[in-house]
Amino acid sequence: MPRRTRPATADRFATLAIHAGQAPDPTTGAIMTPIYATSTYVQEKPGVHKGYDYSRTNNPTRAALESNLAALEGARYGLAFSSGCGAADTLLGGLLKTGDHVVSGSDVYGGTYRLFTRVFRKFGVDFTFVDTSVPGAIEGAWRPATRLLWLESPSNPLLKITDLRAACGFARKHGAVSVVDNTFATPVLQQPLSLGASVVLHSTTKYLGGHSDTVGGALLMNDRALWKELKYFQNAIGAIPGPFDSWLVLRGTKTVHVRVERACENARRIAAWLSRRPEVTRIHYPGLRSDAGHAVAKKQMKDFGAMISFDMRGTLARSVRFISSTRLFALAESLGGVESLIEHPASMTHGSIPREERLKSGLTDGLVRLSVGIEDVRDLVADLEQALKR
Numbered sequence: 001m002p003r004r005t006r007p008a009t010a011d012r013f014a015t016l017a018i019h020a021g022q023a024p025d026p027t028t029g030a031i032m033t034p035i036y037a038t039s040t041y042v043q044e045k046p047g048v049h050k051g052y053d054y055s056r057t058n059n060p061t062r063a064a065l066e067s068n069l070a071a072l073e074g075a076r077y078g079l080a081f082s083s084g085c086g087a088a089d090t091l092l093g094g095l096l097k098t099g100d101h102v103v104s105g106s107d108v109y110g111g112t113y114r115l116f117t118r119v120f121r122k123f124g125v126d127f128t129f130v131d132t133s134v135p136g137a138i139e140g141a142w143r144p145a146t147r148l149l150w151l152e153s154p155s156n157p158l159l160k161i162t163d164l165r166a167a168c169g170f171a172r173k174h175g176a177v178s179v180v181d182n183t184f185a186t187p188v189l190q191q192p193l194s195l196g197a198s199v200v201l202h203s204t205t206k207y208l209g210g211h212s213d214t215v216g217g218a219l220l221m222n223d224r225a226l227w228k229e230l231k232y233f234q235n236a237i238g239a240i241p242g243p244f245d246s247w248l249v250l251r252g253t254k255t256v257h258v259r260v261e262r263a264c265e266n267a268r269r270i271a272a273w274l275s276r277r278p279e280v281t282r283i284h285y286p287g288l289r290s291d292a293g294h295a296v297a298k299k300q301m302k303d304f305g306a307m308i309s310f311d312m313r314g315t316l317a318r319s320v321r322f323i324s325s326t327r328l329f330a331l332a333e334s335l336g337g338v339e340s341l342i343e344h345p346a347s348m349t350h351g352s353i354p355r356e357e358r359l360k361s362g363l364t365d366g367l368v369r370l371s372v373g374i375e376d377v378r379d380l381v382a383d384l385e386q387a388l389k390r
């Protein structure tokens, strides 16, 4: 059967999402990438095989996912992992050694903060957390031993925007690797490699998978030497996704552009509505013209994302009552699925960050975070309205 492979670089995002890294199965013509549930591969002679010898090292379903994700980020190389944390662990474990220093955004995913402070500090890697959205903050925290710059933009959960071109340019000038966690923005809205990042990280659990049915991670990059090094550590450490999980993420990426566009549209409407409510005292959403990150977000993103966080008038108990009273917005951690979620970062996703650290970055005790899904926005607004009245 002839294998028609398309020159991936010639295509636009929506076409890549559906076709990149995928060709009809050569033995059957199956249009969907098969789930290659196998741990090993038969060899003709020792060392003579079809490119696959053991599934921790290489698996065809995972390989299709890795090419697909790379294409979406405009990257030459992709590596898939069993979770976003597995991707971060492999990156840090592979690239850093005792005595190295990392500058990180202060407002990063709680599990990333935990990995840095509870796992890698143990091995003598040092971390400085700064608000990377403030010009000059990265420069101020930089040391001769700084090897890595870790960025999230929009950040989690305060949706702060960092000027990625400036920040990654500074790291590059000082010979450091810059990593952008692009989970919130997705490659639909922002492609950090084109802004100068060395590596893009994803929790594919979120928008790329998109259906809250699997956990996964990825690293995407253009530098061949860096890819070879990280591929070595992917195999050496072993935090790889199984073929079924790889296949679920592949199915998710086919619709990511459509889902993200609709979610952004819904979020814009909800943010505008919330900003007019007397119960809401402060709203974090880069799409609002009044937001501190609006101008930079407009410059580096195609749209403003579908995450919103806000503070409410009154006590913590009031916020908790509101969060517990929504009917459509499900009370749950995670984000980026087709369904809308609501959560309380201080006690849920960011519970592992000490209170003083949290408050310093602006993450208040009562902060509410929304992951806006793709339901009918009128029903979402009605749900928030009834919960505010409780």
Ligand SMILES: *Cc1c(COP(=O)(O)O)cnc(C)c1O
Binding pocket: 083, 084, 085, 086, 109, 111, 112, 152, 156, 181, 183, 184, 202, 203, 204, 205, 206, 215, 216, 217
């Ligand atoms: C969820 C998340 C992670 C961690 O990914 P897992 O797949 O849960 O391990 C990292 N960064 C961000 C921004 C996330 O939302």
